[in-house]
Amino acid sequence: MHSLKPVTALGGIEPRTDVFHHLSIIENDGLALASFAARRGFELECQTVLKGLLGVVPSVGKAIFNDPISGFWLGPDQWMLTAPRDSHELLADIVKNECGAAASMSEQTGAWVCFDVIGDALLAFCERICSAPIRQMQGGDTRRTSIHHLNCILIKQSAGDQIRIFGPRASADSLHHALFTTATALA
Amino acid sequence: MNQVNRLKGGQIDRSVTHRFKFDGKTFEGHQGDTLASALLANGVRLMGRSFKYHRPRGVLTAGSEEPNALVELRNGARQEPNSRATTIELFDGLLAKSQNRLGPLKYDLLAINDRFSNFLTAGFYYKTFMWPAAFWEKVYEPIIRRAAGLGSLSQLDDPDVYDKGFLYCDLLVIGAGPAGLAAALTAGRSGAEVILADEDFRMGGRLNCESLTLDDQSAPAWADDVVAELKSLPNVRVMHRTTIIGAFDHGIYGAVERISDHLIVPDLGKPRQILWRIYTKRTILATGAIERPIAFENNDRPGIMLASAIRTYANRFAVAANKKIVIFTNNDDGHRTAKDLHAMGVEVCGVIDVRADAPRSLDYEVLHGQVVDTKGRLGLKQVKIRLENGNIRSLDCGALGVSGGWNPNVHLTCHQRGRPTWRDDIAAFVPGVDLPLGMSVAGAASGIMSTTGALQSGTDAACAALSVIGIKSRAITIPQTEDAPVSIQPFWYVRGCRRAWIDLQNDVTVKDIQLSHQEGFRAVEHLKRYTTLGMATDQGKTSNMGGLAIMAELAGTSIPKAGTTIFRPPYTPTAIGVFAGRHRGQDFHPKRLTPSHKWAKEQGAAFVEVGNWMRAQWFPLAGETKWRESVDREVLAVRTSVGVCDVTTLGKIDVQGAEAAEFLNKIYCNGFAKLAVGKCRYGLMLREDGIAKDDGTAARLADDHFVVTTTTANALPVYRHMEFVRQCLFPDMDVQLISTTESWAQYAVAGPNSRALLQKIIDPFTDLSNDAFPFMSCANVTVCGGLRARLFRISFSGELAYELAVPTAYGDALIRKIIAVGAEFNVTPYGTEALGVLRIEKGHAAGNELNGTTTAQNLGMGKLVSKTKDSIGSILSERAALTAPGTLCQVGIKPLNPADPVIAGAHLMNEKGPIDAAHDQGYVTSACFSPNLGHAIAIGFLKDGDLRLGEKMRLVSPLTGIETKIEIVSAHFIDPQGERLRA
Numbered sequence A: 001m002h003s004l005k006p007v008t009a010l011g012g013i014e015p016r017t018d019v020f021h022h023l024s025i026i027e028n029d030g031l032a033l034a035s036f037a038a039r040r041g042f043e044l045e046c047q048t049v050l051k052g053l054l055g056v057v058p059s060v061g062k063a064i065f066n067d068p069i070s071g072f073w074l075g076p077d078q079w080m081l082t083a084p085r086d087s088h089e090l091l092a093d094i095v096k097n098e099c100g101a102a103a104s105m106s107e108q109t110g111a112w113v114c115f116d117v118i119g120d121a122l123l124a125f126c127e128r129i130c131s132a133p134i135r136q137m138q139g140g141d142t143r144r145t146s147i148h149h150l151n152c153i154l155i156k157q158s159a160g161d162q163i164r165i166f167g168p169r170a171s172a173d174s175l176h177h178a179l180f181t182t183a184t185a186l187a
Numbered sequence B: 001m002n003q004v005n006r007l008k009g010g011q012i013d014r015s016v017t018h019r020f021k022f023d024g025k026t027f028e029g030h031q032g033d034t035l036a037s038a039l040l041a042n043g044v045r046l047m048g049r050s051f052k053y054h055r056p057r058g059v060l061t062a063g064s065e066e067p068n069a070l071v072e073l074r075n076g077a078r079q080e081p082n083s084r085a086t087t088i089e090l091f092d093g094l095l096a097k098s099q100n101r102l103g104p105l106k107y108d109l110l111a112i113n114d115r116f117s118n119f120l121t122a123g124f125y126y127k128t129f130m131w132p133a134a135f136w137e138k139v140y141e142p143i144i145r146r147a148a149g150l151g152s153l154s155q156l157d158d159p160d161v162y163d164k165g166f167l168y169c170d171l172l173v174i175g176a177g178p179a180g181l182a183a184a185l186t187a188g189r190s191g192a193e194v195i196l197a198d199e200d201f202r203m204g205g206r207l208n209c210e211s212l213t214l215d216d217q218s219a220p221a222w223a224d225d226v227v228a229e230l231k232s233l234p235n236v237r238v239m240h241r242t243t244i245i246g247a248f249d250h251g252i253y254g255a256v257e258r259i260s261d262h263l264i265v266p267d268l269g270k271p272r273q274i275l276w277r278i279y280t281k282r283t284i285l286a287t288g289a290i291e292r293p294i295a296f297e298n299n300d301r302p303g304i305m306l307a308s309a310i311r312t313y314a315n316r317f318a319v320a321a322n323k324k325i326v327i328f329t330n331n332d333d334g335h336r337t338a339k340d341l342h343a344m345g346v347e348v349c350g351v352i353d354v355r356a357d358a359p360r361s362l363d364y365e366v367l368h369g370q371v372v373d374t375k376g377r378l379g380l381k382q383v384k385i386r387l388e389n390g391n392i393r394s395l396d397c398g399a400l401g402v403s404g405g406w407n408p409n410v411h412l413t414c415h416q417r418g419r420p421t422w423r424d425d426i427a428a429f430v431p432g433v434d435l436p437l438g439m440s441v442a443g444a445a446s447g448i449m450s451t452t453g454a455l456q457s458g459t460d461a462a463c464a465a466l467s468v469i470g471i472k473s474r475a476i477t478i479p480q481t482e483d484a485p486v487s488i489q490p491f492w493y494v495r496g497c498r499r500a501w502i503d504l505q506n507d508v509t510v511k512d513i514q515l516s517h518q519e520g521f522r523a524v525e526h527l528k529r530y531t532t533l534g535m536a537t538d539q540g541k542t543s544n545m546g547g548l549a550i551m552a553e554l555a556g557t558s559i560p561k562a563g564t565t566i567f568r569p570p571y572t573p574t575a576i577g578v579f580a581g582r583h584r585g586q587d588f589h590p591k592r593l594t595p596s597h598k599w600a601k602e603q604g605a606a607f608v609e610v611g612n613w614m615r616a617q618w619f620p621l622a623g624e625t626k627w628r629e630s631v632d633r634e635v636l637a638v639r640t641s642v643g644v645c646d647v648t649t650l651g652k653i654d655v656q657g658a659e660a661a662e663f664l665n666k667i668y669c670n671g672f673a674k675l676a677v678g679k680c681r682y683g684l685m686l687r688e689d690g691i692a693k694d695d696g697t698a699a700r701l702a703d704d705h706f707v708v709t710t711t712t713a714n715a716l717p718v719y720r721h722m723e724f725v726r727q728c729l730f731p732d733m734d735v736q737l738i739s740t741t742e743s744w745a746q747y748a749v750a751g752p753n754s755r756a757l758l759q760k761i762i763d764p765f766t767d768l769s770n771d772a773f774p775f776m777s778c779a780n781v782t783v784c785g786g787l788r789a790r791l792f793r794i795s796f797s798g799e800l801a802y803e804l805a806v807p808t809a810y811g812d813a814l815i816r817k818i819i820a821v822g823a824e825f826n827v828t829p830y831g832t833e834a835l836g837v838l839r840i841e842k843g844h845a846a847g848n849e850l851n852g853t854t855t856a857q858n859l860g861m862g863k864l865v866s867k868t869k870d871s872i873g874s875i876l877s878e879r880a881a882l883t884a885p886g887t888l889c890q891v892g893i894k895p896l897n898p899a900d901p902v903i904a905g906a907h908l909m910n911e912k913g914p915i916d917a918a919h920d921q922g923y924v925t926s927a928c929f930s931p932n933l934g935h936a937i938a939i940g941f942l943k944d945g946d947l948r949l950g951e952k953m954r955l956v957s958p959l960t961g962i963e964t965k966i967e968i969v970s971a972h973f974i975d976p977q978g979e980r981l982r983a
Helices: A043-054 A091-102 A122-129 A169-186 B035-041 B109-119 B135-147 B178-190 B219-232 B307-315 B332-343 B451-468 B510-518 B524-531 B544-555 B576-580 B597-602 B627-640 B660-667 B715-729 B754-758 B808-825 B832-842
Strands: A017-019 A024-027 A031-038 A070-075 A078-084 A103-107 A112-118 A142-147 A150-156 A162-168 B013-022 B025-031 B070-073 B080-084 B094-098 B162-174 B194-197 B236-239 B242-248 B252-258 B273-285 B289-291 B304-306 B324-329 B347-353 B366-375 B382-387 B392-396 B399-403 B406-408 B421-423 B428-430 B439-441 B501-503 B606-610 B613-618 B643-646 B652-656 B680-686 B692-702 B705-709 B736-739 B744-750 B778-783 B787-792 B801-807 B888-895 B907-910 B922-930 B935-943 B952-957 B962-969
Touching: A024 A169, A031 A043, A031 A091, A031 B736, A043 A070, A043 A078, A043 A091, A078 A091, A091 A103, A103 B652, A103 B736, A112 A122, A112 A169, A122 A162, A122 A169, A122 B162, A142 A169, A150 A169, A162 A169, B013 B035, B025 B035, B035 B307, B162 B178, B162 B252, B162 B451, B162 B576, B178 B194, B178 B219, B178 B236, B178 B273, B178 B451, B194 B242, B219 B236, B242 B273, B273 B451, B273 B576, B289 B307, B304 B307, B307 B324, B307 B332, B307 B399, B324 B332, B324 B366, B332 B347, B332 B399, B347 B382, B347 B392, B366 B392, B366 B399, B406 B428, B439 B451, B501 B510, B501 B544, B510 B524, B510 B544, B524 B544, B597 B613, B597 B808, B613 B627, B613 B832, B627 B643, B627 B832, B627 B922, B643 B808, B643 B832, B652 B660, B652 B715, B660 B680, B660 B705, B660 B715, B692 B715, B692 B778, B692 B787, B715 B736, B744 B754, B744 B808, B754 B801, B754 B808, B801 B808, B832 B922, B832 B935, B888 B922, B907 B922
Parallel strands: B013 B094, B162 B194, B162 B273, B194 B236, B273 B439, B304 B399, B324 B347, B324 B399, B347 B366
Antiparallel strands: A017 A024, A024 A112, A031 A078, A031 A103, A070 A078, A112 A162, A142 A150, A150 A162, B013 B025, B070 B080, B070 B094, B242 B252, B252 B273, B289 B406, B366 B382, B382 B392, B421 B428, B606 B613, B643 B744, B652 B705, B652 B736, B680 B692, B692 B705, B744 B801, B778 B787, B787 B801, B888 B935, B888 B962, B907 B952, B922 B935, B952 B962
16 A cells, blocks of 8 residues: 555545534545546447446446446546545546457546535525526536536436535635625525 | 714615715715715715716716716725725725825816816817927827826726526516516516526616605615516526626627625635526516606706616615705606605705606795806805896705706617617617617616606516417516606706716716817717717716707707717626636636646646646756756757657547548648558648648558547647538548547657666567657557557657557556656656657758748648649649749758847848848748757758758848858758668
8 A cells, every 4th residue: 555645636634514503515535536438439339338337338528427436428428437445446447458459548536626506595606606507407418518617517416405516626716706696695 | 074964764774874084084874875975964065076077076866877976995905996886885994095096086176177168178289289399208298108097096906706597588677667677577477487687786677766666665665576576486597786788799798797896805715796698588677767867057066967766866765865855857757856856855945857848846945947057166055047037036956957868778789799779768778670679668767757657568578588488477467556647848958058968977967078079079079079979988978968969959850860970898897807707817717737746746847828738848957047058958959869758739530431541632732641551651731722731640440440630839729720621521431530648648758768667568469669660650559558559659859769558547657657767868847848859850850940831831741732633722732933043941940159049030131231021032931949959950941942052141030130141051960861860
């Protein structure tokens, strides 16, 4: 076991949680991420692999929540996969073993910060932070959006009052600040 | 004075009293008042001074179209000029000050301007302030600056926060008067997603201002019931205090919601205002109409108001504008004001109607005539009337209500260059045929002037709009209410007037319009700019119509032929802060922090912004007070032992796929197909026109897997370029691109002891000897007992150097480990300044050299452009102009006198001869002090530079008076043979 300890995207030993009476913003440090891009001529094979991993292949603008590996659509024949980091830190390698030369995998864990936002004020919160049409989104809907000039991915979780936001890790502080001040404004 | 003009009734809450100050004097009003209504209630008519002539002015209107009663609201950092007293909700502790005066409002010293009105007509500044020329800067300009503008700024930072947001709906209803309420109710009951927005704090529009009934309810009560029902519907969003400021492309509207303006200060953490972008499938514009005045001699005195405003103050705010009121009108609506006032016990001294067939009254005198003059400088005292038979009569009064007709409020229909059309029957412009996408217009805004008509058109418009988007709806049952037709005789100004105002806010008179015509500025756009008619903060809401009607008459054409100017967003003045939202100060743009940022901050690093990145620039030690001390030390430390630098910010792009190598062969001008696994190669990327675009390295980790680096600044443009090539130029290639810039924390470890240091971190199964891991090698490795990592033996500094990458989450731990194990080698962290010095000493090109005009040949890399394969830019790189003799070539520059500095941006001139552009030989791109060499050095481009090594020249900067003797040398100042980096 190596001797280096990781820090969270916000730079802490433990992930940060901000609790308001109407909303909670939870830094989710427990995910491994890997990008999955089908290679030419192997698209069908990749669909089979993904079906095996997720149960269903996420279609355009959709996320599939599965255990242990979930995934969401990124682009034509491209998906992002997530899994618990504790058990799947080498997610990219694990999936590469499944798909071999059929897909290009890259480790993405270090590139993203993840915030889960839960609460009664969720819809009003989303309306302030980004242009995703949150009131029209169903559970599993995924949108690329911009929050505070940051390219982010917003996923409406199955539960009605929860969303997951992936943003660029290097801007975790800025993204968190945007979420926090918006939650404060709605308190 | 204590609310001497209060009447019974109204929609104010008398149980809540607010104390407020205007020009230092304390008054009282009630909840539901505006500042204007409260001042009028207290008998205050004088509220400001006019822009140019500093004439005493009072409130003209009761809405956001107000041109006169502009105040500075609040004090300190929250002071806001040009706030309309008619829309300021009264709150306890409100502070307001009148504007545009020197000295007290009553005794404004600049009122002397009025005596020189003949010299201050429209466009006077085009004919004055010219002589003597020397006076302009020292005399005229300071005076004009002092006099210009309305209101003053605090010069302090706005302390309030503003939010932004995004809303979606099926139907946006703009305006909550009778048409808007009917439309919203129709749509709300159908289940459509509806947003109803109104700029007022109380919804209802004119329903709140009239004494009419709807069925057996008062108009305000009906409006309240409808609003209550709308608020109970989960699919309807009711937005009070929300101005729709503009109609933008694709059915998007901008809206400013005032969250806290009616509070003394916003609650902690709450925004003052929110800028909403509303995405709507359909829109109904139900913004009503704005009454217009008539121009006559001295028509701008305090107490002269729009007749409908007087009615509004009476019915809604329970305020009589004065105890004695006269009405001057050309249409039936003026009489409505007289009737309501009389019913409330206010003395109507007379109704002056220009029409011969004006309705008569048993309650007050109706005179056929025109108002030809007024008296009462600080407040109206008397009006002079010329009767139809030519007799002159005077009436004593304290308020005059003027009604010249109603202009449908078409602003938003014009925001995308739509032009309104003229209707003779109402003597007004109505929306034209070219409306913004998805918009329809209802009620008075469309020229339907009766309450019944407005209600009907609102519900009909909603049904039609919803039908287009496939939502079934049913029209509401319209209550019984007035349905009077419009009866109007167009009348714009009283003939023979000398000082009659058209645009009250910019002090534009009838005479100014005549002057504009006389001087040839007859097109309405010229009229506007020459006179400034309609160019004030009210955008001419009460003046545009009168101005162009007069110009039409002067030009001998019809009003529709005279045309209109274009209304533009925002509809009303909007705080810059709300456009900025949260993006100000430290939050202006997001920051990108490197994985070692926290550690670097602990070391006291100085940081520099590189795009959004915060990079450590240098690491000062105790005792170092100047940046050169730190940077020189860092540079020397790297060349003598070992340094570490966070290079995470450089772009990293994973290139995978069966044809990844072939793809790189297209992207780079040099070859990659034969690059072995485990090797790196420098790559130069050209633009299609042959100019150098970016450079970096490509490391082959497997047959089908490369990691490509870019410069920090070009990470995104290069990635974008590569995706364009992949998707559009070679869509059949099997290649996938994934950005991994932030996935990996990457550190450069450089210097003679870099290998020794890394041997303490990289797990022992990786042989780092020079034989096993020579220069330009790469490999997947593990560190610190098994953490996955990538190692690249590449060197920007020219020293023995490596770059080590670990997953980002471990970046903080790795830098600390490197520093800890490197202590025995005195490992020195170095920042971007030292990084720059090191690469200039080595002669490596960077962004300064790849400046968008240079080619591979200019960079001394002409041979790198492969002739055996096709790549982007290779053909055009061979253009004759780019390869002709005299082409620029990268060189090194050093001063003959070691003590002389060398400046980047300076130009190179021959040792003798003229110094001018015609004799320019080249320019300096990068310069620094070299602590290793003990003098300044530079890299630049010189014509035929490769043939001129050793030549003595001059380095010049004529603008800053620099001329330095220099020598042209090789750009590789340190280790030109590359022995150190191959050690």
